[in-house]
Amino acid sequence: MKYRINNIKCLLVIALSFGSMLNAQDKKTKRAKADFNSYAYAEAIESYEELVKEGYTSEEIHKNLGDAYYQKGDYNASAYWYEQLFAEPQINVDTEYLYKYAQTLKSSGNYELSHVWMQKFAEQKKGDIRAFKFQENKDYLDKIKENSQRYDIKNIPVNSASADFAPSFFGEQLIFSTARDTGRILKSVHKWNNKPFTNLYTTKVTENGEFSVAERLSKKLNKKTHESSTAFTKDGSTVYFTRNNSKNGNFLRDKEGLSRLKIYRATLNDGEWEDIMELPFNSENYSVAHPTLSNDEKKLYFASDMPGTYGQSDIFVVDINEDGTFGTPKNLGNEINTESRETFPFITEDEVLYFASDGHPGLGGLDIFATKIDDMDALYILNVGEPVNSVQDDFSFILDQKLKKGYFASSREGGVGSDDIYSFTETRSLDLQCRTELTGVVKDGKTGEPLKDADIKVYNSKNELVSGSNTNGTGMFTTEGNCAKGNYKILAFKKDYEEGEKTVVTEKGKDFNDIEIILTQIDKSAPVGTDLAKYLNIDPIYFDFDEYFIREDASVSINKVLAYLNEFPSVKVEVRSHTDSRANDVYNKNLSTKRAKATADYLIKKGISSDRITYEGYGETALVNNCSNNVPCSKESHQLNRRSEFIVVE
Numbered sequence: 001m002k003y004r005i006n007n008i009k010c011l012l013v014i015a016l017s018f019g020s021m022l023n024a025q026d027k028k029t030k031r032a033k034a035d036f037n038s039y040a041y042a043e044a045i046e047s048y049e050e051l052v053k054e055g056y057t058s059e060e061i062h063k064n065l066g067d068a069y070y071q072k073g074d075y076n077a078s079a080y081w082y083e084q085l086f087a088e089p090q091i092n093v094d095t096e097y098l099y100k101y102a103q104t105l106k107s108s109g110n111y112e113l114s115h116v117w118m119q120k121f122a123e124q125k126k127g128d129i130r131a132f133k134f135q136e137n138k139d140y141l142d143k144i145k146e147n148s149q150r151y152d153i154k155n156i157p158v159n160s161a162s163a164d165f166a167p168s169f170f171g172e173q174l175i176f177s178t179a180r181d182t183g184r185i186l187k188s189v190h191k192w193n194n195k196p197f198t199n200l201y202t203t204k205v206t207e208n209g210e211f212s213v214a215e216r217l218s219k220k221l222n223k224k225t226h227e228s229s230t231a232f233t234k235d236g237s238t239v240y241f242t243r244n245n246s247k248n249g250n251f252l253r254d255k256e257g258l259s260r261l262k263i264y265r266a267t268l269n270d271g272e273w274e275d276i277m278e279l280p281f282n283s284e285n286y287s288v289a290h291p292t293l294s295n296d297e298k299k300l301y302f303a304s305d306m307p308g309t310y311g312q313s314d315i316f317v318v319d320i321n322e323d324g325t326f327g328t329p330k331n332l333g334n335e336i337n338t339e340s341r342e343t344f345p346f347i348t349e350d351e352v353l354y355f356a357s358d359g360h361p362g363l364g365g366l367d368i369f370a371t372k373i374d375d376m377d378a379l380y381i382l383n384v385g386e387p388v389n390s391v392q393d394d395f396s397f398i399l400d401q402k403l404k405k406g407y408f409a410s411s412r413e414g415g416v417g418s419d420d421i422y423s424f425t426e427t428r429s430l431d432l433q434c435r436t437e438l439t440g441v442v443k444d445g446k447t448g449e450p451l452k453d454a455d456i457k458v459y460n461s462k463n464e465l466v467s468g469s470n471t472n473g474t475g476m477f478t479t480e481g482n483c484a485k486g487n488y489k490i491l492a493f494k495k496d497y498e499e500g501e502k503t504v505v506t507e508k509g510k511d512f513n514d515i516e517i518i519l520t521q522i523d524k525s526a527p528v529g530t531d532l533a534k535y536l537n538i539d540p541i542y543f544d545f546d547e548y549f550i551r552e553d554a555s556v557s558i559n560k561v562l563a564y565l566n567e568f569p570s571v572k573v574e575v576r577s578h579t580d581s582r583a584n585d586v587y588n589k590n591l592s593t594k595r596a597k598a599t600a601d602y603l604i605k606k607g608i609s610s611d612r613i614t615y616e617g618y619g620e621t622a623l624v625n626n627c628s629n630n631v632p633c634s635k636e637s638h639q640l641n642r643r644s645e646f647i648v649v650e
Contacts, residue, residue: 029056032064039258041068059088063097070100073393073411073418075107075365095124099340106364107391111141129310129338130359140361140383148385151424155415156407158203158214163419165409166229166290166344166396171236173202174407175217176421177228200227200241209423220273221266225259229290229344229396233297237268240291240300245284261287263302281306281318281329290396295349303343304329311339315355335379336371344396347373352432354384356395364391368408372432380434388424399426436481440515442471442492442500450475451519454494461486463552481512492517495567498536499560525568525648532573532646536560541599541644550602558599561646562606572650575599575615580638581628585619593617599644614649 032047045068048061066081082101085091098121105114115138122131137143158164160180167176177198199222204212216222225244232239244259262282266273282288286306293300298320303313306329314337319327336342338359343366346354351374356366360381367389371381388394390412399406404426411419442454454471458479466488469479481488492500497519504512526535533541538557541550550558565571577596579588596615604610620628623641627633 033060036064036068039071041071044068045072057084059085059091059093062088063093066097066100066104070104073365075104075392079104079108095121098124099130103358103364106362109391129334130340133338133360137361144361144363144383144385144389146385147382147430149387150385150428150430151388151426153387153422153424156211156421156423158201158211159416159420161417163198163417164421165419166242167398167407167409167421168230168232169398169400170202170230170232170239172204172206174205174211175200175202175230175232176214177201177226178214179418197224197226197244198228200230218273220276226261231291231293231300233293239266239268239273240264240279240293241266242289242291245282260284261289263288263291263300280326287313290344292346294347295351299347300326301345301347301353302329303345310334310337311359312341313343315342315345315353332373333376335376336381341366346396346398348399348401350401352401352430354397354399356393356397363389365393365411366395368394368397370430370432380432382430382432384430388422393419404429436488437478437511437513438481438488438490438504438515439476439478439511439513440490440502440517441475442477442494442517442519443475444497445518445520451494451497454492454497454519457491457493459489459491461488463489463556488512490515490517492519493563494519496521498522499563525571528648528650530648532561532564532648533557533644536564550598555602558602559606562603562608565603565608565612570650571648572612572614574647574649575603575613576622576645576647577615577617578622578641578643578645579620580641581620581623581631582638589617589619591617592619595642595644 028047028051032044032051035041035044035047045065048065048068051057051061052065062081062085066078066085069075069078069081079101082097082104085093085097086101098117102114102117102121105111105117118134122128122134125131134140158174158176160178162179164176164178164180167174169175178201179198180201181197181199200217201214202217203214221227221239221241223243227241227243229242230239231241241264242261243264245262260283263279264276265279266276269275279288283306286304288302288304288306290303291300292302299317300320301315301317304316305313306316308314308331310331315332316329317332318329321327331337336353336355338357340357340359342355342357342359344356348354351372352370353373354368354370357369358366360367360369360383362369362383363386368384369381370384371379373379383389384397388397388408390410392413393411395409397406397408405424406426407421407423409419409421438458442451442456443449444451450471452471452473452475454475454477455468456470456477456479457468458466458481460466460481467480469477471477471492479490486505488504490502490504492502498521500517500519502515502517504515526532532538538560539553541554541557561573565573575596577592577594577599579592579595581588583591593615594617596617600613600615603613620641624643625633625637625640627637627641
């Protein structure tokens, strides 16, 4: 009996101890989850890793540890915990974790395995912008290598042991954001990474590249909140800057406990920053940050996760009106923005947009990309390559285009603090002209033999000449499109041959090969009395009702007559113009004469001698159908009579 009682006591103690252990585990799990959900990632990591040391693991622990390190920018640690997550049997998590794991693997240089997981992501999420960009750029590492080694970089001496980032130009000064303040006020500890909140500092930069001791900017700009990412007008009188949502210098938080980022504007009066106001498109429910001004200072670019954002943050633009008010922010679109982070925009004088992204193919973490935004239909986004980009976060790039010098921030190894500012000199300019290569062959239609020395011209869908070239000794040609997605018309010309044409439909930036153009040999000059419109098999030269200007579609046909006249310089033609039967005979006679003269003038302006061109207006005297006076006809039938002819007279 005594033995049984002692045994029961032991079991009770074990049960109580086990219950106590479960209770402790539950408390730690709840505390870790609460820290994670309130974005206190440093504390969440500490709590979760204590649980792991004690032998507790779960899908939630692995996910949250991976995410917490991801948010802190520690991608190597994040990759480790994502690896543990996917090692669990029968794992079924959101496909976004496939992308995150692929991204973090790059930071350890494991691109091969990263591509394996990226392929899994692309297969499961085919509609994703990032998946499309990966599938279309499998050779992105080779392209990055080609674009690398364009910059000489240096770690600048004003960096601290804390985070220093977001440089901007302000005359001879370099303004930047830093976390070097001690954080002696408890509220100024940033719970995302256990670092003090950032303030704005300034340092003077000499022509020799020397830096003065960094000092804090005005107290009017620096409060007990984050301040970062400034953009100054050229005259130095206005600054746009980023600050947490605040009131009287203290935090204001949303329902989730987040103090969102906002852009503010301040004016310099007698050396003091005053009239600080937040921009009207800020919100308590989303962040607006990292402003930069266009060269004419009429547009403000920024990053935000406002409604209409594709991913975690996108680049937006808003018009600045002459009275200082603002238009409606516009998303720059999914050529630039992805489902991940696009942030820290900067615009140069030549409208080159630099921005940081972890959604476009890169080396790891945030990479810096560039694109010309003066033609949104032909955007070509370029990774600026090493050494500016690394396997860690690289961001907040700025450039003085005239001096070819600038700054950026990076969390790469070897720095002084967690984020450091680096200066750079651009030794080789970026080539941001996107090109579509078109290759093919021109052949004789009768013999099939290749034709050398044929002229090649490429026109886009707007009938604008894009490029040209000539065929070589084997009839081959290589020329370019201008990168925009759409139709390209490729024309081939050769003496004694009819013009050949091929239309191709290309994707943006995608090469088009194996184009074959067949040319048919033509007889020598046409005999007297020949209508070149029929002889050259061109579309009739039609005119609009009661008009005599050359329509855009008509110019294509006239240009074929022009080519013929250039090929046979002894030929003379009479331009004969006709009208429909509407209006009276005298009026139509005058109108047709104007049309004939307009057609003749077009050829003369293109270089044909005036003594080779005569013209005559025939009014409604030579109708091609029965649509004479008082005969009811359709508009289309009348259109057939409004035409020009080219009759060989000598």
